[in-house]
Amino acid sequence: xxxxxxxxxxxxxxxEVVPVADQWLRHLRFGRDRAELTRxxxxxxxxxxRWSGSTGRTWTEAARDLGLFMVWLKYxxxxxxxxxxxxxxxxxxxxxxxxxxxxxxxxxVRGLLAYAVSMGEAPRxxxxxxxxxxxxxxxxxxxxGEDGGVFYRLRPLHSLREPxxxxxxxxxxxxxxxxxAGRNARDRLIVLLVGRVGLRxxxxxxxxxxxxxxxxxxxxxxxxxxxxxxxxRRRENVNGAWSKSRHDWxxxxxxxxxxxxxLYYEEGHRRLGVGGSDFLLVNLFRAPLGEPMSPEAIGExxxxxxxxxxxxxxVGAHMGRRAVASNAADAGGAPDEVMAVLGxxxxxxxxxxxxxxxxxxxxxxxxxxxxxxxxxxxxxx
Numbered sequence: 001x002x003x004x005x006x007x008x009x010x011x012x013x014x015x016e017v018v019p020v021a022d023q024w025l026r027h028l029r030f031g032r033d034r035a036e037l038t039r040x041x042x043x044x045x046x047x048x049x050r051w052s053g054s055t056g057r058t059w060t061e062a063a064r065d066l067g068l069f070m071v072w073l074k075y076x077x078x079x080x081x082x083x084x085x086x087x088x089x090x091x092x093x094x095x096x097x098x099x100x101x102x103x104x105x106x107x108x109v110r111g112l113l114a115y116a117v118s119m120g121e122a123p124r125x126x127x128x129x130x131x132x133x134x135x136x137x138x139x140x141x142x143x144x145g146e147d148g149g150v151f152y153r154l155r156p157l158h159s160l161r162e163p164x165x166x167x168x169x170x171x172x173x174x175x176x177x178x179x180x181a182g183r184n185a186r187d188r189l190i191v192l193l194v195g196r197v198g199l200r201x202x203x204x205x206x207x208x209x210x211x212x213x214x215x216x217x218x219x220x221x222x223x224x225x226x227x228x229x230x231x232x233r234r235r236e237n238v239n240g241a242w243s244k245s246r247h248d249w250x251x252x253x254x255x256x257x258x259x260x261x262x263l264y265y266e267e268g269h270r271r272l273g274v275g276g277s278d279f280l281l282v283n284l285f286r287a288p289l290g291e292p293m294s295p296e297a298i299g300e301x302x303x304x305x306x307x308x309x310x311x312x313x314x315v316g317a318h319m320g321r322r323a324v325a326s327n328a329a330d331a332g333g334a335p336d337e338v339m340a341v342l343g344x345x346x347x348x349x350x351x352x353x354x355x356x357x358x359x360x361x362x363x364x365x366x367x368x369x370x371x372x373x374x375x376x377x378x379x380x381x
Contacts, residue, residue, distance in 0.1 A: 006236075008042035010049065021045050024115040039240075044108030047073065060122040063113055063129045066106070066158045073102045099160040106158055132157050169322035169355045170195055170315045177309035178302070185263040186284055187301060192257045193230075194302070194317045198324030198342055199251065201298040201317040203232050206241030207280040214258050228253040232343055239279070239292040249343035325353040330360055 007029035010021040025038045025045075051072050052062035062069065077096040097105075110130050116122035131154040175195040182188035193204050211231040213223050223229070229250050234243040253261075268276075271284045279292035299316065306314050321342070328338050335347050342353060 008038040010042050010046050012049070013053070018045075018049065020116050020119070020121045021049070021112060023119070024112050027115065028111075040104065041108040041111065044105035045112050047105055048109045048112070060113075060116070060126060063122075063126045066109070066130065069109075070102055070106070070158060070160070073097050073105060099162045103159055103162060106156070110156060127154075130157055131155060167322070167355070168319060169326050170319040171323070172327075174306075174309075174311055174315050175320065175323065177311060178305040178315065181305045181309040184284070185260065185267040186281060187305065189257075189260040189264045190281065190298060190301060191305065191320075192260050194320035195323055196257055197230065197251050197253065198321045199230075199232065199317070200244055200321060201302075202242045202244065202295045204241075204317070205239055205281060205293055205295045205298050206233075206235065206237045206243055208278045209280050210278060212261065212280065214253070214261055223250075225250045225252075228258050237279075237292070239294045241292075241295050245343050247343075247345065249340075251341070251343065322353045322355055326355045326357070329354045330357045 007025055009025055010018045012018055021042070025042055028041065029038050048062070048069065049059055051069050052059045055062070055068075057065065074095050074097055075093055113122060113126050113130055117124055117126055133154065175191060178195075179188050179191045182191060190204060193199050193207075194201070199207075207230065211233060213221055213225070213230070214228045215221075216227055218225070218229070223231070229252050231248060231250055232243055232245065233248045234246060268282070268284060272282075272290050276282065276290045277292055281293045281298075283289055283291050283293065302316060303314055325338050325342055328341050333341070338354060339345075339347055
């Protein structure tokens with residue numbers, strides 16, 4: 001945009017902007033402050049428009065055949081070198097996309113179609129092809145409201161049941177192995193920011209040098225937070241980094257992370273000299289030198305460290321975040337302390353992140369006295 005702000009859009013085969021999709025994505029970007037969604041939504045809409053065009057359907061008429069679109073999504077690989085593979089599903093064919101990805105594409109398609117109806121670009125009948133009218137009686141009791149009345153809602157007609165994915169935390173041994181596998185100070189700092197501070201990869205990539213305060217007293221810098229800390233801020237970043245938290249927050253740093261910062265600053269000065277980008281994490285070993293790392297580069301680095309460390313699974317940034325929260329709870333941290341460590345505003349938000357050590361859970365059960373007076377394993381009652 002002329003203002004310097006960015007968003008993702010959709011082009012047709014002639015490399016012309018698709019007007020209704022562009023309007024909807026700009027509506028998402030500027031109307032809802034959801035810039036991080038425009039990339040995923042633009043990709044989903046592009047797939048829908050590619051399918052409708054290749055099958056001779058207009059994009060508004062194609063809404064009635066979303067079931068066929070779902071089959072196409074499941075078995076048609078992404079195009080390579082501009083060539084879309086021919087769909088030839090058969091017995092034993094390997095899916096090109098999983099249930100979660102297909103559902104995300106359908107969310108984007110429904111959003112586009114609903115927006116088009118609201119703007120008069122598509123007939124109102126399209127809504128009946130993508131939604132069914134449902135009432136609150138099929139919702140859990142806690143979601144039905146206190147007055148007991150029935151309210152109506154739109155429920156998507158097309159969706160797939162997604163397999164349950166196990167939620168797990170990174171173990172201390174895995175994080176130590178990844179840290180040890182790091183070949184430079186920058187990579188080791190990234191492991192600590194993920195597995196000891198609890199930052200998401202978008203937050204790690206979006207850090208600026210001015211966000212980091214390593215002195216015991218940073219009031220001269222305008223920071224009243226006691227001790228070393230890093231300020232996590234939501235801002236526009238040229239490298240696509242984005243903080244999921246809507247509010248700014250401060251994460252405390254322990255002596256291990258402070259030491260890692262010192263080593264990284266020394267390494268950066270040795271490689272690049274003075275000056276350069278205000279972004280904290282930049283390219284030190286490949287071109288373009290000094291340019292900020294992207295969130296994708298952070299994820300790829302963690303994957304390489306897992307392979308280099310010989311781990312039997314991929315440990316991502318979110319697993320490191322769960323490890324930070326779980327370790328804080330296992331060490332006796334109160335719920336409000338864990339909430340502050342994660343940078344969250346509600347105690348309910350930390351539930352998916354706190355996975356207690358099984359030994360602590362077993363010890364808690366064993367501390368409960370037996371109602372029958374049977375002595376416990378240590379002779380207690």
